[in-house]
Amino acid sequence: MVVGTGAVVVTGGAGGMGAAIARALIVFGPLILADLDTDRLEPVRRDLADAGASVEIAVCDVTKDADVVALGERVGALGGLRALAHTAGLSPQMADGRTVLDVDLVGTARVLDALAPHAGPGTAAVCVGSIAGYADLAPELDPLLDDPLAGGFLDEVAARLTVPFDGTIGYVLAKRGVMRACERLSGPWGRQGARIVSIAPGLIDTEMGRLEMTDSEIVTALIKATPIKRPGHTPLPGSVRDIAALVAFLCSDTASFISGCDIRIDGGLIGSGRIPPPEHHNPLAQRRLEAPAEGNKTRSPLTKSSVADRDRNLLQTRRLLDGDE
C-alpha cells in the first residue's frame, strides 16, 4: 500500500462543507485552507489549530490564475499534494450562469491544473459536484464542457444556449462538467499514482443549502422525495458530517482502488427515481432540456420550458410524492 505525503488542500475552506472536511482531514498532513477572504478563514484556522492541526490559510479566488498558481507553489514547497478537497463554489441563487460556470467548472479545472504537477503516489483529489450533474442534458452539450480552460469557453457555452444563462443553467452545466473532468483525469492522474473522484451531494444543510431553499418550491418537494428520512435533521436532511466522513474515506488508503467516478451522497434521491421522469423535468433547473430540433444542430441544446410546463412538472412532483406517503 502506498501512503502519500505532502499538503492537504481544502478549497472553500471557510464554507460549510469545507470547514467540516478540513477537520476530518487533519490526520492526513499539513492543511492549507483556501478561500476568498481572511476574515472568514481565520476563525476556522484557529478552531483547527486548537484541535491540534498544522494549518495555514491561503486567500485564493479560483477564478484568478495568479491565486491558484500561488496555491500550487505553496503545495510544492510543502513537499507535494497528499489530498485535495475542492469545495469552492457558488450555487444557482448566488450569481448569473456565466459567473457560476466560471467559478464552479473553470475554477475546478484551474485548481486541478495547478495541483496536478504536485500529485504523486498516494495522492487523492475529491471534487464536490452535485446531484445537479445528473440532470437530463442534450448529449451534444457534454463534450462542450470538457475543455473549460480553452480561451473563449464561457462565450462558446453562452452562444449555444437559447435560454437565459441563469444561475441554475450555469450550475447544472458546471456540475456535469466536474463529474466528467474527474472521470477523464483519472488516466493522467493514475499514471502519476494518484486518484481523483467527484462526489454528488444531495440536500445538505449548509448556508448555501438553506439559501437554495428560500426560492425553490422544488427543493421542498425533493426533501420529501429523499428516501432516507432523518427526523430532527431540518430543514435539509444531509449534514456536513456525512460529507466530511465520505471525503475522509475517499482520501484514505482504504479507498486506494477508487478513482475516475462520481459518488452520490444524496440519501438515495437520484437512484430511487422518485422524481418525475427526465423527459418532463430537470429537478434543479425546473426546465425541460431537449436535444436541438433536426436541422438546428448548432444551437438550442437547452430549450426553455414554458411556465405551464414548469407548473405541470411541479404538479407531477406533488402527485408523485402524495401517492408515496
Ligand SMILES: NC(=O)c1ccc[n+]([C@@H]2O[C@H](COP(=O)([O-])OP(=O)(O)OC[C@H]3O[C@@H](n4cnc5c(N)ncnc54)[C@H](O)[C@@H]3O)[C@@H](O)[C@H]2O)c1
Ligand atoms: N449545500 C448543498 O446542499 C450542496 C449540494 C450539492 C452540492 N453542493 C456543493 O458543495 C460545495 C460546498 O458548498 P457549501 O454548501 O459548503 O457552501 P458554502 O457557501 O458554505 O461554501 C462554499 C465556499 O466556496 C467559497 N467560494 C465561492 N466562490 C469562490 C471563489 N471564486 N474562489 C474561492 N472560493 C470561493 C465561498 O467563499 C464559500 O466559503 C459547493 O461546490 C456546492 O456547489 C452543495
